Amino acid sequence: xxxxxxxxxxxxxxxxxxxxxxxxxxxxxxxxxxxxxxxxxxxxxxxxxxxxxxxxxxxxxxxxxxxxxxxxxxxxxxxxxxxxxxxxxxxxxxxxxxxxxxxxxxxxxxxxxxxxxxxxxxxxxxxxxxxxxxxxxxxxxxxxxxxxxxxxxxxxxxxxxxxxxxxxxxxxxxxxxxxxxx
Amino acid sequence: xxxxxxxxxxxxxxxxxxxxxxxxxxxxxxxxxxxxxxxxxxxxxxxxxxxxxxxxxxxxxxxxxxxxxxxxxxxxxxxxxxxxxxxxxxxxxxxxxxxxxxxxxxxxxxxxxxxxxxxxxxxxxxxxxxxxxxxxxxxxxxxxxxxxxxxxxxxxxxxxxxxxxxxxxxxxxxxxxxxxxxxxxxxxxxxxxxxxxxxxxxxxxxxxxxxxxxxxxxxxxxxxxxxxxxxxxxxxxxxxxxxxxxxxxxxxxxxxxxxxxxxxxxxxxxxxxxxxxxxxxxxxxxxxxxxxxxxxxxxxxxxxxxxxxxxxxxxxxxxxxxxxxxxxxxxxxxxxxxxxxxxxxxxxxxxxxxxxxxxxxxxxxxxxxxxxxxxxxxxxxxxxxxxxxxxxxxxxxxxxxxxxxxxxxxxxxxxxxxxxxxxxxxxxxxxxxxxxxxxxxxxxxxxxxxxxxxxxxxxxxxxxxxxxxxxxxxxxxxxxxxxxxxxxxxxxx
Numbered sequence: 001x002x003x004x005x006x007x008x009x010x011x012x013x014x015x016x017x018x019x020x021x022x023x024x025x026x027x028x029x030x031x032x033x034x035x036x037x038x039x040x041x042x043x044x045x046x047x048x049x050x051x052x053x054x055x056x057x058x059x060x061x062x063x064x065x066x067x068x069x070x071x072x073x074x075x076x077x078x079x080x081x082x083x084x085x086x087x088x089x090x091x092x093x094x095x096x097x098x099x100x101x102x103x104x105x106x107x108x109x110x111x112x113x114x115x116x117x118x119x120x121x122x123x124x125x126x127x128x129x130x131x132x133x134x135x136x137x138x139x140x141x142x143x144x145x146x147x148x149x150x151x152x153x154x155x156x157x158x159x160x161x162x163x164x165x166x167x168x169x170x171x172x173x174x175x176x177x178x179x180x181x182x
Numbered sequence: 183x184x185x186x187x188x189x190x191x192x193x194x195x196x197x198x199x200x201x202x203x204x205x206x207x208x209x210x211x212x213x214x215x216x217x218x219x220x221x222x223x224x225x226x227x228x229x230x231x232x233x234x235x236x237x238x239x240x241x242x243x244x245x246x247x248x249x250x251x252x253x254x255x256x257x258x259x260x261x262x263x264x265x266x267x268x269x270x271x272x273x274x275x276x277x278x279x280x281x282x283x284x285x286x287x288x289x290x291x292x293x294x295x296x297x298x299x300x301x302x303x304x305x306x307x308x309x310x311x312x313x314x315x316x317x318x319x320x321x322x323x324x325x326x327x328x329x330x331x332x333x334x335x336x337x338x339x340x341x342x343x344x345x346x347x348x349x350x351x352x353x354x355x356x357x358x359x360x361x362x363x364x365x366x367x368x369x370x371x372x373x374x375x376x377x378x379x380x381x382x383x384x385x386x387x388x389x390x391x392x393x394x395x396x397x398x399x400x401x402x403x404x405x406x407x408x409x410x411x412x413x414x415x416x417x418x419x420x421x422x423x424x425x426x427x428x429x430x431x432x433x434x435x436x437x438x439x440x441x442x443x444x445x446x447x448x449x450x451x452x453x454x455x456x457x458x459x460x461x462x463x464x465x466x467x468x469x470x471x472x473x474x475x476x477x478x479x480x481x482x483x484x485x486x487x488x489x490x491x492x493x494x495x496x497x498x499x500x501x502x503x504x505x506x507x508x509x510x511x512x513x514x515x516x517x518x519x520x521x522x523x524x525x526x527x528x529x530x531x532x533x534x535x536x537x538x539x540x541x542x543x544x545x546x547x548x549x550x551x552x553x554x555x556x557x558x559x560x561x562x563x564x565x566x567x568x569x570x571x572x573x574x575x576x577x578x579x580x581x582x583x584x585x586x587x588x589x590x591x592x593x594x595x596x597x598x599x600x601x602x603x604x605x606x607x608x609x610x611x612x613x614x615x616x617x618x619x620x621x622x623x624x625x626x627x628x629x630x631x632x633x634x635x636x637x638x639x640x641x642x643x644x645x646x647x648x649x650x651x652x653x654x655x656x657x658x659x660x661x662x663x664x665x666x667x668x669x670x671x672x673x674x675x
């Protein structure tokens with residue numbers, strides 16, 4: 001089946017590059033292999049007929065977030081050379097735990113009777129999603145903007161440099177601030 | 183998803199959503215106000231305070247209202263939502279008062295004071311929505327809004343190494359647990375084909391899902407929800423975050439998001455997972471986690487010498503007590519939880535406020551520095567004793583009544599072993615709460631111990647919290663009535 005082949009191709013790409021993201025001790029290599037992971041996921045979406053998700057995954061994650069990640073990695077100072085090699089004392093328990101989780105999820109996926117939908121020709125989902133976002137799901141849509149605003153305000157609080165002018169204003173304000181606070 | 187559950191929201195829906203709208207409006211206004219009137223944190227403070235008081239006043243009307251879904255059927259307003267709106271507005275007001283006189287927040291070198299108050303408004307609104315979600319999508323979004331704001335508030339003292347570490351730990355733990363929870367949600371959606379609680383319930387009642395997959399869903403979801411209420415084994419962040427964050431923020435975290443997490447869990451598990459009880463015994467799962475949570479919290483608290491850390495472990499233990507009432511699935515258990523959350527908010531905020539008030543002059547939360555406080559600051563220490571008695575559950579305080587209702591609800595359902603574990607745990611907790619009392623009254627302060635002036639606003643707030651903690655221990659009827667009314671129309675029981 002050519003469909004199966006496509007699926008296994010994308011799945012293999014996702015899993016292998018995902019493993020490399022975790023295992024690589026060079027942060028630039030890790031960031032670049034994340035590109036393939038995200039691309040593989042986009043391929044899986046496309047194969048499932050989720051066209052909108054596939055495009056969004058490509059545009060937002062690969063085109064936006066990943067490029068930002070790579071820029072951040074390149075522009076920040078990274079200690080020379082690779083990260084220090086870690087011993088097996090952590091890798092072994094982590095690997096066992098990961099295998100157990102995989103076994104559990106595998107059993108769940110294989111052992112469950114999933115409700116199935118009759119497979120038809122895939123239809124474009126963009127119009128449906130657009131209508132949904134503006135009608136039934138308009139509230140979560142707006143609510144997500146609050147979540148994003150919170151994230152933006154938070155980022156500004158945590159990384160904003162203190163302007164030198166503010167220090168001067170601080171001194172001027174010392175008396176005023178004292179009376180404001182009880 | 184059946185079509186009749188889909189509604190198109192219109193403006194009239196906002197009428198049932200006023201307290202949240204007010205809080206989100208206060209958030210935006212406070213941000214704007216802070217930009218326009220620079221370096222006067224009183225502006226955002228006043229805006230948020232006005233918002234919280236307005237929301238409080240608006241919330242009482244809904245207590246007796248029957249269930250109503252609004253905003254596209256994704257949000258439900260009923261008595262319980264009204265109860266949590268009242269609770270969160272009260273917590274916000276108390277947190278604002280505590281923060282305003284706290285050096286950790288308002289100290290000369292602190293920045294972003296305006297944003298701090300704005301974030302309190304945002305989180306309060308977000309917690310209200312957590313208590314009202316009736317859709318997996320809203321469940322996740324509301325949780326994420328509160329989490330994101332918490333990370334920022336934990337790292338507010340950004341030139342403090344401890345606070346930065348606390349914030350970072352909170353972010354990493356939080357991101358992982360919400361990722362795990364999302365996976366659980368996706369499994370649940372795959373099993374039931376619905377995002378709304380009602381749709382999930384119907385599908386589960388019709389037999390969707392088998393024991394293993396449902397158990398996996400429960401465990402994965404509990405990772406995300408248990409993280410919010412600091413339930414063992416998802417509690418690791420709590421002691422470090424409570425210790426590293428500014429104390430007013432720790433006070434807020436220990437009552438606000440915890441109560442919101444419980445509200446979310448109640449609505450989700452009671453509404454959707456009840457039909458699945460025959461396939462996955464999640465009540466037993468939660469009973470085991472409840473025992474682990476309270477026992478672990480209490481036993482580790484015994485060894486703590488940092489009062490903030492001690493209170494963190496105590497708040498883990500309290501999550502364990504509340505979980506006991508949660509798994510009863512009865513109206514009585516639910517009323518007991520709501521009443522206990524109210525009492526817990528009063529006494530825990532009070533205990534943390536004592537730490538904030540002392541931190542202003544002592545600059546320390548170490549137990550040894552509390553020596554002789556009973557004589558150095560007699561009134562505040564006396565009020566702390568009230569909070570400690572109440573946290574233990576000793577009469578004549580509110581904590582006793584709260585625990586009494588909680589244990590009674592557990593016994594009525596025949597879970598005697600659980601109730602016995604709870605009582606034994608309360609005995610352990612007596613030991614470490616009284617350790618604080620003993621240090622304050624029976625350890626002599628060193629001769630060079632600094633004076634401990636307490637800000638007038640902190641005195642007032644201490645009285646505002648201590649008075650009801652005592653009063654509710656004697657005349658609890660009115661407040662218990664509040665919890666009873668909130669539950670009367672809760673249809674999921």
